[in-house]
Amino acid sequence: MQYLSSGPNDDQNYNLVRDNLQLPAAVRQPYTMANPATEEAEGSFHLGRVLRQYWLLLTALLILGASAGFISVVLSSPMYQSRLLLELENPNGALLRTGEGGGSAESSDIDIQTQISILRSGSFRKRGADRFETDSVPMAPTGQDIFSRLRQRIHPATENPIEAAKTGLNAAVMTFGAQPVTRTRLIELSCESTSPDIAARYLTAMADEFKNETSQSRITTSQGTSQWVATQIEDTKAKVAEAEERLRDFSKAHSNMFAGQDATLDDTKLAQLKGELAKMHAERLHRESRYDLTLKYSPEQLGEVLDDGVLRNYQQQLENFKRDKAALLTTYTEKHDKVRKIDAEMLSVEKAYDAELSSVIKRIKHDYEAAQQQEKLLARDYAGQSQRVGSEMGDVATYNSLKREVETQRQMYQTLLMQQNQANMSGSVPINPIRVVDAATIPDAPYKPRPVLNISFGVMMGMALTGGIIFLRERLDRSIKAPGASRRLFNAPELGIIPNLVSDGALVAKRNWHGSKKQNGTHGDPTAALAASVGVPQLVTESFRSTLASILRNQSAGMAQKIILVTSPGPSEGKTTVVQNLGIVLAETGRKVLLVDADFRRPNLHGKFGLKNEWGLIDLLSEDTPLDENSLERLEMATGVPGLSILPNRVTQHNVAKALYSPRLRLLLETLTRRYDMILVDAPPILCVADARIIAPLADSLILVLRCGVTDRESAMEAYQRIQEDGVELLGTVLTDYELKGDRRRQYYYDYGDANRT
Numbered sequence: 001m002q003y004l005s006s007g008p009n010d011d012q013n014y015n016l017v018r019d020n021l022q023l024p025a026a027v028r029q030p031y032t033m034a035n036p037a038t039e040e041a042e043g044s045f046h047l048g049r050v051l052r053q054y055w056l057l058l059t060a061l062l063i064l065g066a067s068a069g070f071i072s073v074v075l076s077s078p079m080y081q082s083r084l085l086l087e088l089e090n091p092n093g094a095l096l097r098t099g100e101g102g103g104s105a106e107s108s109d110i111d112i113q114t115q116i117s118i119l120r121s122g123s124f125r126k127r128g129a130d131r132f133e134t135d136s137v138p139m140a141p142t143g144q145d146i147f148s149r150l151r152q153r154i155h156p157a158t159e160n161p162i163e164a165a166k167t168g169l170n171a172a173v174m175t176f177g178a179q180p181v182t183r184t185r186l187i188e189l190s191c192e193s194t195s196p197d198i199a200a201r202y203l204t205a206m207a208d209e210f211k212n213e214t215s216q217s218r219i220t221t222s223q224g225t226s227q228w229v230a231t232q233i234e235d236t237k238a239k240v241a242e243a244e245e246r247l248r249d250f251s252k253a254h255s256n257m258f259a260g261q262d263a264t265l266d267d268t269k270l271a272q273l274k275g276e277l278a279k280m281h282a283e284r285l286h287r288e289s290r291y292d293l294t295l296k297y298s299p300e301q302l303g304e305v306l307d308d309g310v311l312r313n314y315q316q317q318l319e320n321f322k323r324d325k326a327a328l329l330t331t332y333t334e335k336h337d338k339v340r341k342i343d344a345e346m347l348s349v350e351k352a353y354d355a356e357l358s359s360v361i362k363r364i365k366h367d368y369e370a371a372q373q374q375e376k377l378l379a380r381d382y383a384g385q386s387q388r389v390g391s392e393m394g395d396v397a398t399y400n401s402l403k404r405e406v407e408t409q410r411q412m413y414q415t416l417l418m419q420q421n422q423a424n425m426s427g428s429v430p431i432n433p434i435r436v437v438d439a440a441t442i443p444d445a446p447y448k449p450r451p452v453l454n455i456s457f458g459v460m461m462g463m464a465l466t467g468g469i470i471f472l473r474e475r476l477d478r479s480i481k482a483p484g485a486s487r488r489l490f491n492a493p494e495l496g497i498i499p500n501l502v503s504d505g506a507l508v509a510k511r512n513w514h515g516s517k518k519q520n521g522t523h524g525d526p527t528a529a530l531a532a533s534v535g536v537p538q539l540v541t542e543s544f545r546s547t548l549a550s551i552l553r554n555q556s557a558g559m560a561q562k563i564i565l566v567t568s569p570g571p572s573e574g575k576t577t578v579v580q581n582l583g584i585v586l587a588e589t590g591r592k593v594l595l596v597d598a599d600f601r602r603p604n605l606h607g608k609f610g611l612k613n614e615w616g617l618i619d620l621l622s623e624d625t626p627l628d629e630n631s632l633e634r635l636e637m638a639t640g641v642p643g644l645s646i647l648p649n650r651v652t653q654h655n656v657a658k659a660l661y662s663p664r665l666r667l668l669l670e671t672l673t674r675r676y677d678m679i680l681v682d683a684p685p686i687l688c689v690a691d692a693r694i695i696a697p698l699a700d701s702l703i704l705v706l707r708c709g710v711t712d713r714e715s716a717m718e719a720y721q722r723i724q725e726d727g728v729e730l731l732g733t734v735l736t737d738y739e740l741k742g743d744r745r746r747q748y749y750y751d752y753g754d755a756n757r758t
Helices: 010-021 034-042 047-075 105-120 121-132 146-154 161-176 196-253 264-295 305-308 309-330 336-389 395-429 451-476 486-492 515-522 526-534 536-555 575-588 619-621 656-661 663-675 691-698 714-724 741-749
Strands: 080-088 179-180 184-191 434-438 493-498 564-567 593-597 644-648 677-682 701-707 730-738
Touching: 034 493, 047 146, 047 451, 080 105, 105 121, 105 179, 105 184, 105 196, 121 196, 121 714, 146 184, 146 677, 161 184, 161 196, 184 196, 184 434, 196 395, 196 434, 264 336, 305 526, 309 336, 486 493, 486 701, 486 714, 493 536, 515 564, 515 619, 536 730, 564 691, 575 593, 575 644, 575 677, 575 701, 575 730, 593 663, 619 656, 619 663, 656 691, 663 677, 701 714
Parallel strands: 493 730, 564 677, 564 701, 593 644, 593 677, 701 730
Antiparallel strands: 080 184, 080 434, 179 184
């Protein structure tokens, strides 16, 4: 055995085999291929397996990354960083601004950004460097840590002090930076240098230069502003006098046309007429609506009629007369004197009522006509007044223009006077607008390189590189890595899981059958034959016995499968070792077992038992001697395991296909089935040559061997498809070379050597 595998979980394997193998072949459910997407989704990533597989690569890259970080620290020159904090004070800046919004937050931010741009300019940096004094600049401290000592060994400090100072100053100039502190008037200056003293002194020089530059600029600006304002005041004063003179001359020329500050007399009269016309128009509309009601509705429905007291009195009298008449008519006739008297009185009242009603309607009509006439008169007066006002518009516009000019010149004059006072005050205040809040200090330790950061970054880069390599290899590796692959790929039972020959991390040396039997004294003890045959741990033995238990479920269900063909998708996947060890555990059960080596190109079954292959299967198929006449010795070779024999094979130059298609192969197998309880056929890989597909229909079932980490999913699927196409019954799969560690080892191996465990 050349690989590792784990014994299967008995409950899972037995249930699967029972469900799929105990039923008659006619009603057994066919296996179906799983969805590739499901197979990908169920493919698991085992961190423990990956760490065990790539621990050496991970360790090497971590060490390499840490070493690279260490070397970068040693080879990098120490840089010292210093900081200085300025406050931008400008108490007089707002004095030069006009309006109340001059000191807004937005303007302040703009001022700070402007000052920062000045500080960052190349010319200002050069002025700061010129201001810097290079006399007696100390060298950078060497340090006593391991990095400093190694750095001194690699680059001894033999540089000229003046050149070192220039180098440090150039570094400070190149790394100088200025940035605002959020929501404050503070500006932070920073720089880096190879000398801590140079870094601090350069920032101090830059701050002094900035303060002097700002102060000088402020004084110069204040003087220039004062001179300009004085000149503007004289010019504006003269313009005010001229504008007032023109306004007086224009007013005298037009007499009393301009009665008020903002309007002429005609404008005032026009406004009055407009108001009266609007009121009369509303009154006319009201009276017109009353008159329209008299035309559309009966007089009794009008509001004026209903509210008139005289008409209501007449209506009340008529109602009384009608009531009295109705009372008399109950006793008298229409011709009675009393009835006639009431009729006469009613007639008189009705005439008076009609006359009064007619008078009310005429009054409404007369009111409407009077309002209409008055509106026409007011409209005529308003139109005439509008014409007079329109003819005076040119003079009004001229007057307003002269008036605005006078007001503008006066306002400008007042503003200039205020600015002159502010400029004089600003120039006289001896306050520098720049204040150093936090002076630059000489740093005690280098700013960079940072050993912890560099080495940590190197370690992280090593981890990232390892992760990338592992990811690419795992993504590109399509091989089967864990149990359950056959169930996911093509829904076939997994008969067994065979571990590789690693026990507690040590490789157990392989030994042939005879050597191990002699050394361990297992002759005549078939129970210990498997373990002794190769000197492997007991769990490997149990894994083959568990695999056999899954196979024998068919036998207990009454479905005798005497010939089982064992093959694999490709070479070196462990099919011969599986045949060898299954034959041994089958012989342990008391059965008479024959192992047939059907590989005509690379026969190896005889080598597993240390036997010769001078005579074998190819000779039986090629000769003409009847098979029944062959003695048992010609058909088998004893392996040393009681009940286990093999029919070896040898490499031949004959036409293998002719031998396989000959009727002698079927007759040979039928003859062997009468002599043995079970026959295991070791066939070549099904994807490499056609031999396995030719022999498979002659067998009762087929076992497909998959090797962990070698057999890829595509090859397993292709092998399964060929088995399905040939109509061969797939008994199940056996996973070999599975690395069993940790919890998986405890899951698949029961250590019955310790009596204290339960």
